Amino acid sequence: MWESFRTLFKNYLRLExxxxxxxxxxxxxxxxKLEQYLQANGKEKYRPQDVTLEDLQQCIKWIFDLGMSATSQARIISGLKAFYKFLLLEDMxxxxxxxxxxxxxxSRKLPDVLTFEEIEQMIAAIDLVDPRKKEDEGIIYEGYRNKAxxxxxxxxxxxxxxxxSLQISQVYLDIGFVKVIGKGNKExxxxxxxxxxxxISFYLKxxxxxxxxxxxxxxTLFLNRRGRALSRVMIFLIIKELAEKAGIKKVVSPHTFRHSFATHLVEGGADLRVVQEMLGHESITTTEIYTHIDREFLRDTLRQFHPRF
Structure with a gap:
């Protein structure tokens, strides 16, 4: 019985x-995870509708006893809430x-942020080949793509x-804008x-x-050497390698660039609503994490330069 509900839920998440x-x-x-708990503890709940609040609470306790972190527990609870919201919506x-x-x-962990100088160091670490001096016709100039x-x-x-997933048709170089399709297909x-x-202009030409x-x-804007769209893993590996070449000891991932973008805007005095719009955050509370980063930046500055701090 549970499998049919899961299939319907899956279709709802994909289509709706x-x-x-x-x-x-x-x-x-x-x-x-909820099904596994019920089976492991001999609870014969043949349908999601038979589950009680106490069952869910005991399930979360079971997950905690398995050693899952508070963050993982919170994510599972969020998933279960979404599932039951779907069942209500569909009158099931x-x-x-x-x-x-x-x-x-x-606890809200503040993400690692690169300084502008560190970003410049990573970009400078990219190995560029001059396309005007190519000797091998089969060579692919991935360095210029990576820089873009x-x-x-x-x-x-x-x-x-x-x-x-960025498309050439979504990049408007003449007016300096890019159309982004984000989470939930939101534009x-x-x-x-x-x-x-x-x-981007140089890369395209x-x-x-x-x-x-x-x-x-x-x-597709950014291609791999086989002419397909780059994978997320490939971009992660590109960035990890460049961070190592630049001698940066921080944990750097593609998301670090997104965090750095937002942090530098907030530190520069940008309006939080504007940052929210550019990041594509549905809620302003998600964007507010960067105000915490900004306060840490101010505290570090005081610690470094104020004689009484």
Whole structure:
């Protein structure tokens, strides 16, 4: 019985909420955790409608005893709440046992942020080959592509999935804007800095024509050497390698560029609502984490320069 509900939930997340396959799998796994608890403890609940608040509370305790962190517990609770909200919406249940289910308090970890100088060091570490001096006709100038990627990520604060799915038709170099399709298929318009515009323009004119474009990826902006869209893992590896070459000891990932973009805007005095719009955050509370980073920045500055701090 549970499998049919999971399938319907999966279809709802894909068709109604327009979530990515990765997000859908995460939600379904949360429901499966509840099933696993019920089976492991001999609770014969053949339908989700038979589950009580006490069952859910005991399930979370079971998950805690397995050694899962507060963050993981909170994520599972969020998934279960979404599942029961779906059942209510579709009139498959009359009550929501997850309504009073409380998530454990989690400490909000501030993300690592690169300074502008560190970002410049990473970009300078990119190995560039002059396309005017090429000797091997088969060579692919990935360095110029990587430079365009990093400049775009820092200039526009894009998620890595937004970078990999970016289309040429979504980039408006003449007016300096890029149209981004974010989470939940939501569209937003983000301005591009001069450096990003210049690097994308050069990449499109001189570099991308060297890539063998495969069918279906004719409009994909950033290609791998086989002419397909870059994967998220590939961009992660590119950034990790550049951080090592630049001698940066921080934990650096594609999301670090997004955090750095937002942090530098807030530190520079940008309005939080504007930052929220550019990041594509649904709630302003998500964007407010950067005000905490800003306060840490101020505290570090005082600690460094004030004689009495």
């Amino acid at each position: 909420k327009s979530l990515s396959d990765h997000s859908i799998q995460a939600y379904v796994r949360d429901v499966e 249940t009359k009550e929501d046992p997850s309504q009073l289910l409380e998530a454990p308090k989690t 990627i990093l400049e775009t990520m820092y200039s526009c604060g894009l998620r890595v999935s937004e970078v990999t 937003r318009i983000v301005p591009m800095g001069t450096a990003a515009r210049n690097e 001189r570099i991308r024509p060297n890539f063998p474009v495969k069918y279906g990826d004719e409009d």
